[in-house]
Amino acid sequence: xxxxxxxxxxxxxxxxxxxxxxxxxxxxxxxxxxxxxxxxxxxxxxxxxxxxxxxxxxxxxxxxxxxxxxxxxxxxxxxxxxxxxxxxxxxxxxxxxxxxxxxxxxxxxxxxxxxxxxxxxxxxxxxxxxxxxxxxxxxxxxxxxxxxxxxxxxxxxxxxxxxxxxxxxxxxxxxxxxxxxxxxxxxxxxxxxxxxxxxxxxxxxxxxxxxxxxxxxxxxxxxxxxxxxxxxxxxxxxxxxxxxxxxxxxxxxxxxxxxxxxxxxxxxxxxxxxxxxxxxxxxxxxxxxxxxxxxxxxxxxxxxxxxxxxxxxxxxxxxxxxxxxxxxxxxxxxxxxxxxxxx
Amino acid sequence: xxxxxxxxxxxxxxxxxxxxxxxxxxxxxxxxxxxxxxxxxxxxxxxxxxxxxxxxxxxxxxxxxxxxxxxxxxxxxxxxxxxxxxxxxxxxxxxxxxxxxxxxxxxxxxxxxxxxxxxxxxxxxxxxxxxxxxxxxxxxxxxxxxxxxxxxxxxxxxxxxxxxxxxxxxxxxxxxxxxxxxxxxxxxxxxxxxxxxxxxxxxxxxxxxxxxxxxxxxxxxxxxxxxxxxxxxxxxxxxxxxxxxxxxxxxxxxxxxxxxxxxxxxxxxxxxxxxxxxxxxxxxxxxxxxxxxxxxxxxxxxxxxxxxxxxxxxxxxxxxxxxxxxxxxxxxxxxxxxxxxxxxxxxxxxxxxxxxxxxxxxxxxxxxxxxxxxxxxxxxxxxxxxxxxxxxxxxxxxxxxxxxxxxxxxxxxxxxxxxxxxxxxxxxxxxxxxxxxxxxxxxxxxxxxxxxxxxxxxxxxxxxxxxxxxxxxxxxxxxxxxxxxxxxxxxxxxxxxxxxxxxxxxxxxxxxxxxxxxxxxxxxxxxxxxxxxxxxxxxxxxxxxxxx
Numbered sequence: 010x011x012x013x014x015x016x017x018x019x020x021x022x023x024x025x026x027x028x029x030x031x032x033x034x035x036x037x038x039x040x041x042x043x044x045x046x047x048x049x050x051x052x053x054x055x056x057x058x059x060x061x062x063x064x065x066x067x068x069x070x071x072x073x074x075x076x077x078x079x080x081x082x083x084x085x086x087x088x089x090x091x092x093x094x095x096x097x098x099x100x101x102x103x104x105x106x107x108x109x110x111x112x113x114x115x116x117x118x119x120x121x122x123x124x125x126x127x128x129x130x131x132x133x134x135x136x137x138x139x140x141x142x143x144x145x146x147x148x149x150x151x152x153x154x155x156x157x158x159x160x161x162x163x164x165x166x167x168x169x170x171x172x173x174x175x176x177x178x179x180x181x182x183x184x185x186x187x188x189x190x191x192x193x194x195x196x197x198x199x200x201x202x203x204x205x206x207x208x209x210x211x212x213x214x215x216x217x218x219x220x221x222x223x224x225x226x227x228x229x230x231x232x233x234x235x236x237x238x239x240x241x242x243x244x245x246x247x248x249x250x251x252x253x254x255x256x257x258x259x260x261x262x263x264x265x266x267x268x269x270x271x272x273x274x275x276x277x278x279x280x281x282x283x284x285x286x287x288x289x290x291x292x293x294x295x296x297x298x299x300x301x302x303x304x305x306x307x308x309x310x311x312x313x314x315x316x317x318x319x320x321x322x323x324x325x326x327x328x329x330x331x332x333x334x335x336x337x338x339x340x341x342x343x344x345x346x347x348x349x350x351x352x
Numbered sequence: 353x354x355x356x357x358x359x360x361x362x363x364x365x366x367x368x369x370x371x372x373x374x375x376x377x378x379x380x381x382x383x384x385x386x387x388x389x390x391x392x393x394x395x396x397x398x399x400x401x402x403x404x405x406x407x408x409x410x411x412x413x414x415x416x417x418x419x420x421x422x423x424x425x426x427x428x429x430x431x432x433x434x435x436x437x438x439x440x441x442x443x444x445x446x447x448x449x450x451x452x453x454x455x456x457x458x459x460x461x462x463x464x465x466x467x468x469x470x471x472x473x474x475x476x477x478x479x480x481x482x483x484x485x486x487x488x489x490x491x492x493x494x495x496x497x498x499x500x501x502x503x504x505x506x507x508x509x510x511x512x513x514x515x516x517x518x519x520x521x522x523x524x525x526x527x528x529x530x531x532x533x534x535x536x537x538x539x540x541x542x543x544x545x546x547x548x549x550x551x552x553x554x555x556x557x558x559x560x561x562x563x564x565x566x567x568x569x570x571x572x573x574x575x576x577x578x579x580x581x582x583x584x585x586x587x588x589x590x591x592x593x594x595x596x597x598x599x600x601x602x603x604x605x606x607x608x609x610x611x612x613x614x615x616x617x618x619x620x621x622x623x624x625x626x627x628x629x630x631x632x633x634x635x636x637x638x639x640x641x642x643x644x645x646x647x648x649x650x651x652x653x654x655x656x657x658x659x660x661x662x663x664x665x666x667x668x669x670x671x672x673x674x675x676x677x678x679x680x681x682x683x684x685x686x687x688x689x690x691x692x693x694x695x696x697x698x699x700x701x702x703x704x705x706x707x708x709x710x711x712x713x714x715x716x717x718x719x720x721x722x723x724x725x726x727x728x729x730x731x732x733x734x735x736x737x738x739x740x741x742x743x744x745x746x747x748x749x750x751x752x753x754x755x756x757x758x759x760x761x762x763x764x765x766x767x768x769x770x771x772x773x774x775x776x777x778x779x780x781x782x783x784x785x786x787x788x789x790x791x792x793x794x795x796x797x798x799x800x801x802x803x804x805x806x807x808x809x810x811x812x813x814x815x816x817x818x819x820x821x822x823x824x825x826x827x828x829x830x831x832x833x834x835x836x837x838x839x840x841x842x843x844x845x846x847x848x849x850x851x852x853x854x855x856x857x858x859x860x861x862x863x864x865x866x867x868x869x870x871x872x873x874x875x876x877x878x879x880x881x882x883x884x885x886x887x888x889x890x891x892x893x894x895x896x897x898x899x900x
Binding site: 167179182308 | 384385575578580602604610613614617766
């Protein structure tokens with residue numbers, strides 16, 4: 010097992026290294042001054058130029074420069090935003106929690122609603138139920154997220170006036186940032202409006218989270234259904250049935266845990282698409298997360314923001330994919346067996 | 353389609369349930385305050401440093417006061433931090449008597465120990481005119497408004513007569529001097545605060561963590577997100593009604609409208625003309641409008657070939673169908689511009705010669721100039737402005753008009769901050785931009801945007817410098833007789849119509865859309881919006897969002 014973990018760690022490091030190499034090459038291609046592209050300092054003084062040249066070893070060869078670049082980035086020095094002149098790291102830590110919050114809620118909705126529906130689709134003998142569930146998920150899977158987001162905000166926000174469609178909270182609530190996660194912060198706040206603020210924040214997250222949840226939801230339903238159908242044909246399920254176990258017990262105890270394994274694997278595969286969907290959703294709903302930040306950075310030709318955004322999102326996806334793969338292996342007896350055989 | 357409906361019904365049931373659950377938890381309470389959906393980030397918190405309307409909106413009327421104010425209703429100057437002023441017989445010395453007992457804002461880092469006095473006035477203006485002043489170079493962008501009106505040359509010296517008396521000694525007569533002091537750019541900063549920052553070696557903070565005497569004080573600014581102000585309890589005029597004002601920075605016009613509808617903001621800036629029917633349809637919303645003191649124009653960079661040829665510029669002026677622009681972009685919310693001055697101005701005259709829409713003549717002029725296969729770039733300002741809610745659409749219409757006379761057009765646009773930076777490097781052929789007056793003086797439509805001094809300060813987007821034109825403006829300023837001045841400004845208009853450094857096409861109505869329970873937000877025809885007397889009728893009205 011330890012050897013397996015080390016191998017995964019190696020995979021993580023190797024992929025990240027490639028990412029850094031790509032970024033390093035991209036930086037040299039940016040149509041701005043190299044110092045500005047690396048650090049975001051707009052009009053550097055002579056002193057700053059000497060320091061930056063030293064830090065990034067700009068007078069050395071490419072390889073030495075790359076090592077210096079890597080050192081700076083790994084030290085957490087992502088430079089300054091060229092438009093706001095704030096540290097990229099600070100801006101990043103300010104926007105990341107909002108994205109996590111949105112992603113977590115969307116994932117929660119997808120799993121909470123997707124798995125029961127998938128099980129229902131697999132167990133139902135009624136053709137109409139089966140087909141309609143599958144048709145719905147296929148439709149959901151093929152609807153472009155930007156259209157869905159706009160349609161939902163048009164209906165629930167503009168026409169019905171039920172839900173807010175932009176931002177994270179009504180700005181009149183003044184919430185101190187403790188954890189960075191707004192929903193937690195509103196509850197921690199000692200303002201007399203804390204509960205109202207929490208409810209307001211909850212209302213604000215509904216539409217973006219639902220929009221973002223549609224894609225993983227449909228995938229979860231479809232994978233759960235197909236996994237359940239295969240599993241329900243297995244001999245051990247038949248044996249359990251023969252012993253007279255109740256269907257719900259069979260599903261909950263024997264079938265579902267096994268069906269969850271392919272679902273997890275597919276969620277892992279979907280991370281990249283999920284992240285790009287999240288960016289689109291953030292822009293549509295003006296959600297102050299890393300996606301909206303990155304997109305505005307692109308519009309403003311803020312090269313350090315673009316680098317910081319791409320690095321953080323890509324590293325996060327690499328890390329999470331590998332984490333999900335490890336979880337998948339840990340949960341899945343078959344791949345565990347393969348692991349031992351390989352060693 | 354059936355499946356789609358099913359899926360959406362499912363979605364709506366889900367939505368309803370959650371909303372019902374939420375509203376069942378008890379009515380949500382919202383803190384007292386106003387949210388204003390503004391169109392962009394301010395570039396600074398000191399309006400002395402900028403000319404952009406967005407920054408003036410976020411600072412001048414909220415954080416600061418000037419020596420004088422302009423009363424839009426009666427069209428006259430009224431006292432602000434100066435209670436009265438005397439003008440010497442030769443009209444070259446202006447003595448201001450200052451208001452006593454005015455306090456500067458308190459903030460986390462600054463507690464004033466003394467009230468506003470003459471030192472603050474001296475500091476605020478010397479910073480601009482004296483290039484050896486320790487704070488002069490703290491501004492990286494200079495003082496564009498003051499440079500464009502030649503303020504430094506105008507002021508001989510500023511003298512402190514007593515603690516509450518200040519005299520401005522002018523080098524020459526200037527009829528627009530008082531009007532310029534009443535603009536949102538001429539604000540009063542705190543010298544005590546500056547001294548404290550000097551000690552801490554944090555000079556640049558003076559333009560970021562602003563301290564003024566205005567009705568609101570700055571609490572927090574998060575770029576791309578919001579600006580939060582609390583009311584200034586010690587304000588020398590009536591204390592503002594609302595406890596806090598938040599500027600919700602929302603660059604997209606449709607998002608601003610959506611936020612207004614869902615109640616996330618109470619007032620929203622700069623609606624596009626096409627969005628107004630939606631607002632009128634909603635029972636809870638209304639449109640506030642006031643004829644604007646502005647002009648939208650297409651500035652031609654007269655330093656570029658072939659735009660340096662007046663025949664080419666004239667050809668372009670004849671090729672544009674202004675009426676079409678008014679119809680498509682402004683949809684009845686603007687009047688056609690015959691010159692720079694809007695109909696509201698006292699120097700306006702409707703019989704200024706109009707450049708007719710005449711593509712045939714345009715083609716002839718181009719042929720005369722020997723220009724063939726002309727391709728020009730039009731830079732379209734990327735944000736909505738009072739004078740032009742949709743520059744990109746305007747550019748598209750011009751593109752079509754110019755295609756008629758065989759001129760190709762590339763439309764170029766960047767995000768606002770990049771646009772602004774690139775614009776100041778003057779590498780453009782032409783730019784669709786405009787001017788929103790800061791005061792009612794007609795001079796404001798000429799000197800800051802077309803004088804030679806304004807070429808230096810980059811506010812002359814045409815990069816056009818004509819000494820004869822400057823001379824007309826000088827003569828207009830040297831007299832206070834309105835009739836004489838009117839005649840001079842008509843002459844200036846003629847000069848512009850002949851030389852075509854820019855092509856004015858519209859004077860837009862100033863619009864905000866707001867929730868009906870918000871009363872008395874004071875719009876002025878010039879830049880700036882004031883919330884000092886604004887109240888919100890019943891805060892419960894917006895709380896019922898979930899049930900409506």
